Amino acid sequence: MYNFEQVRYNMTNTIINESLKSIDTSSLVDKVEDGLVRLLQEKKLKVGDSIPKEVELAETLGVSRTVIREALLRLRMMGLIESKKKKGAVITSPDLFGILGKSMNPHILSQETLKGIFEIRLVLEIGMADFLFQRVTKADIEELKEIVSNEPPVAQFHLFNIDHEIAFHGKLYEITGNETLKKFQSLLLPVFDYVHNSGLLKQQSKLKTFVSHGGLVEILEKGTPEEFRNGMRSHLENHFVRLFESD
Amino acid sequence: MYNFEQVRYNMTNTIINESLKSIDTSSLVDKVEDGLVRLLQEKKLKVGDSIPKEVELAETLGVSRTVIREALLRLRMMGLIESKKKKGAVITSPDLFGILGKSMNPHILSQETLKGIFEIRLVLEIGMADFLFQRVTKADIEELKEIVSNEPPVAQFHLFNIDHEIAFHGKLYEITGNETLKKFQSLLLPVFDYVHNSGLLKQQSKLKTFVSHGGLVEILEKGTPEEFRNGMRSHLENHFVRLFESD
DNA sequence: TGTTTTTATTATGTATGACATAATAAAGGT
DNA sequence: ACCTTTATTATGTCATACATAATAAAAACA
Structure with missing residues (x-):
């Protein structure tokens, strides 16, 4: 006792x-x-x-x-x-982030916090390269390729398909093998989506696709963490532009 | 009403x-x-x-x-x-992460979660390069140099000086201008420290210093985000080695 | 009249006692 | 020995009363 x-x-x-x-x-x-x-x-x-x-x-x-x-x-x-x-x-x-879940509601967070969360997602995806390369398996690569092959045509009016984005990037988090990170990401996701679609950031001026999902997979298969970081940075370029225009 | x-x-x-x-x-x-x-x-x-x-x-x-x-x-x-x-x-x-604070206690978290948090810190510091370069000011550079100049001699027995580490890396988070990120970091810090000093990870085999704090500042002043990411990755090499040895 | 002090008022904080409910343990019957 | 029924027990909910602190209202004073 x-x-x-x-x-x-x-x-x-x-x-x-x-x-x-x-x-x-x-x-x-x-x-x-x-x-x-x-x-x-x-x-x-x-x-x-x-x-x-x-x-x-x-x-x-x-x-x-x-x-x-x-x-x-x-x-x-x-x-x-x-x-x-x-x-x-x-x-x-x-369950660390289970607790956060309830508060992580776009409608009740300040604009500054929302923008901060948006940025954190970008930071995470660029920074996690080393863990991806350390822990990725052949099966993961195949799954990623499968996801990419189902990618809807880019010539749509809406900037990109949310479901597909979630599938691809979600899989990346999964590959890191870091459950905490993955849970964190799934919390950030709705906020990210909200910010992306709200008028909080400037509208996307030009919509160029830099490194594609397929390109990222190729790097993950044959390249290096450094190349992946740069590739991801390029892939996220549109988001960065919007953020920095608002600065 | x-x-x-x-x-x-x-x-x-x-x-x-x-x-x-x-x-x-x-x-x-x-x-x-x-x-x-x-x-x-x-x-x-x-x-x-x-x-x-x-x-x-x-x-x-x-x-x-x-x-x-x-x-x-x-x-x-x-x-x-x-x-x-x-x-x-x-x-x-x-205050999103204020809520987390109470639960973020090393003694009550599972080992897996602790390790996950340790990794997230590394991800963040590598991934935040672009925001650093976008928002860093001359005053920030000066302050960083000041911190570096007060760096205790590296030839000590203990791996590194915690206070100095906190000062330097904390300042980096501050430069990002992302308050949410900074709060998040200050939550992660005690956990990181705990994991670092506990027997949770393998002991550091060799303790080579790769890119130093001073080196990072120099990159931030004259280099590019890409160089900074690589520099930071190198700077954190010891941590990565310990993590990957435990994999 | 304007300013300070004193006195209500009000909504949350704490205490107490009672009963409801669900999960378990004990008792009982076959 | 197994199943059913009956206590038991600890949390969940309700109701009431009083304490406390912040505010508003009233009174006193210059």
Whole structure:
């Protein structure tokens, strides 16, 4: 069993310390939350371990169950715990970007943030070349070629086909073997799409295709990371132009 | 005034729809949360607008204040609202990565996620070259040179000086002018540091310095984005070696 | 009259007690 | 030994009351 009394001590300690230098602006729930988080990481609780019941915590920490519940709710939102009826709450490994998902809504983000996210996507795709080359397999190459072969004709009015873009670039993220990166990308995607189609950036002046998807695949098959970075940079040229025109 | 009655309708609607195809596993709070989020983005509420009081919401939606409070708490955690005493809750523009901060704790993340984050940092620094060149100023160059001049001697036992690393690379992120990117980086930093020093990766076999900080500054001053990407890739070579050895 | 101080008012924060609900464990019957 | 039924238990929800801090209103003062 874990010494949850310690949380109480830490809480009190924090209160004293902070009252000396600055006004304590944090609420009770804040303190309980901090205490619990600290405890969870100091004691090395393994995933699956269960923490005390709400009422026990409330008694031990000397606060109401209301406060405990709010604090636990926060931990749950962070993905730190999952609570099941009867069984109580158990530790879980947080899905980092799952948490972000809810906030990652184009309609509620500031323009600056939206533009920032747009840029981050470009940064990622240029910068991930080395991981692509390290981990790409022959099967991946074949799959990419398959995707490219299904590419809709470029002579359409709309700038490019979104679904196809997603398929191709999504596959690239997959090849990196970095699950975190891939999840991150799938979060960024809707925002990227939104920015691309909104009036946030200047309209695309000229629409030249530089390095094509097919060209990128060829580089990935026979070339070097350096060549791929340059190829990707060229491939994304239209986006860069729009961004830099707005600067 | 906004029609918060609509939330009630949507809630009921959702319940009905979902009960037809699958068992409704979501809790009351989930529904209220969804309803509120949907409403906030459908009606285009500007930042600073205030939403109804807890009791009003409770009455309108026909649920207890407890449920409303939990739902509002979630919105607050997402950075969607801020609540002040007396004034009620007001809409705010969410600080995307501020939310992540709490979960971004090395001790509670899985090894795979930690490694993924380590890699993402490398991707970012290689990929951001174009934005550096687009937005760098003479003052920035001077500041970088100043940082480099304070570089501690490399012939130390410990691989490199963390503070100096942070100063230099942090400044680079700053130059990109992308606040979101910079915040993201400052979140990644502790994780990166943790992974670097933990036994998660193989020990550094040979410690050669490839392109130095000074070299990077020189490229940024007189070179091209392409050269910078290659320079940065070389600069980070030691990290890449460790990663790929573990593959 | 204009400015400061004091006093309400109000909405969130916290506490408490009760009941509902679902998952598990225990008891019982075949 | 297996299945069904009945407790048990911990979270989910509700209701009410009071504390607290921020604001607005009123009062006092110059």
